[in-house]
Amino acid sequence: MKVLNLNYKNVLNFISEAEIFALEKELDNARNALLNKTGKGNDYVGWVNYPLEYDKTELSRIKEVALKIRKDSDVLVVIGIGGSYLGAQAALKMLGKYFSSEKDLEIIFVGNNVSPEYVSELEVYLKNKDFSINVISKSGGTIEPALAFRIFRKLAIKKYGKKANNRIFATTDKEKGALIKMSVEEGYQTFSIPSDVGGRYSVLTAVGLLPIACAGFDIDEILKGSLDAYNYFVNKPLKENDALLYASIRNVLYKKGKVIELLVSYEPKLYFLSEWWKQLFGESEGKETKGIFPSSLIYSTDLHSMGQYVQDGQRILFETVIDVMNAKSDKILEKEETDLDGLNFLAGKDISFVRRNSLEGTVLAHVDGGVPNIILELEKITPYSFGYLVYFFMFSCGVSGYLLDVNPFNQEGVEDYKKNMLALLGKKGYEDLKNKLVERINKK
Ligand code: PA5
Numbered sequence: 001m002k003v004l005n006l007n008y009k010n011v012l013n014f015i016s017e018a019e020i021f022a023l024e025k026e027l028d029n030a031r032n033a034l035l036n037k038t039g040k041g042n043d044y045v046g047w048v049n050y051p052l053e054y055d056k057t058e059l060s061r062i063k064e065v066a067l068k069i070r071k072d073s074d075v076l077v078v079i080g081i082g083g084s085y086l087g088a089q090a091a092l093k094m095l096g097k098y099f100s101s102e103k104d105l106e107i108i109f110v111g112n113n114v115s116p117e118y119v120s121e122l123e124v125y126l127k128n129k130d131f132s133i134n135v136i137s138k139s140g141g142t143i144e145p146a147l148a149f150r151i152f153r154k155l156a157i158k159k160y161g162k163k164a165n166n167r168i169f170a171t172t173d174k175e176k177g178a179l180i181k182m183s184v185e186e187g188y189q190t191f192s193i194p195s196d197v198g199g200r201y202s203v204l205t206a207v208g209l210l211p212i213a214c215a216g217f218d219i220d221e222i223l224k225g226s227l228d229a230y231n232y233f234v235n236k237p238l239k240e241n242d243a244l245l246y247a248s249i250r251n252v253l254y255k256k257g258k259v260i261e262l263l264v265s266y267e268p269k270l271y272f273l274s275e276w277w278k279q280l281f282g283e284s285e286g287k288e289t290k291g292i293f294p295s296s297l298i299y300s301t302d303l304h305s306m307g308q309y310v311q312d313g314q315r316i317l318f319e320t321v322i323d324v325m326n327a328k329s330d331k332i333l334e335k336e337e338t339d340l341d342g343l344n345f346l347a348g349k350d351i352s353f354v355r356r357n358s359l360e361g362t363v364l365a366h367v368d369g370g371v372p373n374i375i376l377e378l379e380k381i382t383p384y385s386f387g388y389l390v391y392f393f394m395f396s397c398g399v400s401g402y403l404l405d406v407n408p409f410n411q412e413g414v415e416d417y418k419k420n421m422l423a424l425l426g427k428k429g430y431e432d433l434k435n436k437l438v439e440r441i442n443k444k
Contacts, residue, residue, distance in 0.1 A: 002232075003225070003378065003385040004392055006242035008249055010363055010373035011318070015252045023248045023403065024238045030402035031244065034395070035234060039402050041409030046196030047394060050204055051227040051387075058191060059219070062206055065169060065189065066213035070105050073167070074129040077122075078211050079111035079148045080136035082279060083199020084171075088211035090276040091203070091386055093269050095217050107215055110152065111135075111145030119148065123155060131156070132167040134214075136207050138193045140177025143422065149179075171206045198409050200280045203390050218383045225387025233395045242376075243392050246320075247400035249374055254292050254404075258318040258372065262310065263296040265322045266355055267381070271298055273322075277393055284401050284408035291404065300358060307362075311369045318372040323359060326380040327352050 033039030135149045156164035171191040172179040191206035233243040274296035285291035335347035401408025423430035
């Protein structure tokens with residue numbers, strides 16, 4: 001059974017099926033370039049076959065370590081940024097409960113901001129807790145996580161002495177970078193980020209799987225979902241292939257001036273999936289002055305803030321709505337004796353009924369207002385559907401980037417801020433740049 005179905009009927013007021021299918025040849029070429037490793041950035045397409053080829057021994061180690069951490073820690077501190085952070089966070093929020101009184105391992109992310117308050121409050125919070133650390137960095141040199149690691153490694157050593165090393169797990173490149181060197185020297189157990197998988201395509205590797213396994217979710221099911229997605233998207237022709245259709249529709253809309261895509265969801269637990277998706281598409285496509293700007297909204301809350309703009313603002317938007325078809329739990333509305341709030345007309349209906357009608361009504365209102373809507377019907381939220389969904393997005397992102405004729409696997413634009421920051425912080429070798437920047441900053 002397909003857990004995900006792309007419904008494009010609500011884009012057909014704006015573009016035609018003929019336009020979507022006209023790209024068939026280009027889409028096939030893009031798909032083949034991904035599979036045969038012949039496109040731009042072809043040394044970073046290891047994620048494409050990953051659901052088939054992942055290291056089974058490492059997967060067993062991930063599960064063992066997860067059990068150990070769940071047994072000996074109250075908190076797992078996950079240090080990482082960008083692709084070394086968002087995928088795991090997306091899974092934890094999406095698969096977890098909104099509220100739970102069960103005592104379980106708490107997972108806290110750090111190293112993704114430079115907030116003095118966040119870091120110092122976390123240090124205090126951990127004081128009387130048993131904790132382990134999973135530091136994640138492919139390059140091993142990204143300053144934000146490296147700084148956080150320095151602080152929390154020290155805290156671990158203070159608390160556990162030499163035994164701290166048994167509580168530190170590094171996920172990084174097998175050979176390159178400061179983190180692998182440090183891990184070898186200190187004897188940390190390591191997990192690898194394959195050299196041909198970039199950060200934002202790494203959620204199905206140890207980068208995502210270790211924290212997800214620590215949270216108690218079934219990572220075999222996640223991989224199974226991604227494998228089924230792989231088999232589907234690699235083999236099916238355009239008319240049955242949601243990943244190719246998604247890439248095609250986005251690109252046709254983009255050419256017609258729809259330069260902002262809003263990923264919309266009615267489940268707040270998809271908030272971090274949207275953050276992960278924004279990084280995936282933003283960092284993959286936003287280059288050479290091209291690319292759709294990815295943004296995201298959570299409805300109903302954002303209908304009462306950004307909904308105005310979506311309905312009536314500049315007509316440069318389209319929406320991709322993740323429609324979770326089946327809720328895990330629900331609530332039936334009861335009839336009240338005196339109908340003071342006037343809601344008795346809904347008695348006997350459940351919240352899913354309200355959501356369904358809110359979604360259908362909103363889609364039509366936005367379509368009438370000039371906003372095309374792609375609907376991604378997700379059967380339900382499970383580890384399997386998470387694996388399927390993230391693979392769907394990654395595959396369509398690779399194809400979509402090739403349609404746009406950019407390299408979807410590099411992120412040279414991110415380097416500029418890093419250079420300026422390191423120069424201003426006083427790193428050796430950056431003296432000239434520092435002088436120039438300071439002059440500009442002090443200019444009246
Ligand atoms: O997608 C990417 O490659 C980036 O967003 C990286 O994940 C991010 O910059 C973190 O890099 P690293 O894992 O090397 O610390």
